Amino acid sequence: MDRGQVTNPKDLEHMQGELVSLARRISELEDTELEVMEQLECAQQEHARLQARLTEIDERTAELSTARDAKAGETTAAMAAATDERQGTVQDIPEDLLALYEKLRAQKAGVGAAALVRRRCTGCSLDLTAADLGAIAKASPDLVLRCEECDRILVRTAESGV
């Protein structure tokens, strides 16, 4: 033992057993290392795939944001034009009629007046009776008509059928 030599056969046997055991353990660890490397490779591929998808989503989000902003701009411009047009139209309407219209508009989901088209109120789809139509035909063009069903202002048109 003093020169690093094992002379006892039992010790030698024991050391050989340990060497075999260590060799087996090294082999197991190498297998595990391979498995971990494979898992790492899969995870890296998945990471790259998700990164690419994220980039696509970011690009699409940017496109949609641009489109939304453009649409919002168009809508704002259209609203401004409609508001201008409304102000021009409102100037010609008597104040009391306008007040009635605004009151009905607030009550009737934003539609205060409806056209009478082919004997039907376009506000509520009620077909007017022959008697109602007769009365309308005789009424002064300045008289404000109301639908009996939905109460909206009924606007006579060339297609009213009166």
Ligand SMILES: [Zn+2]
């Ligand atoms: Zn109606």
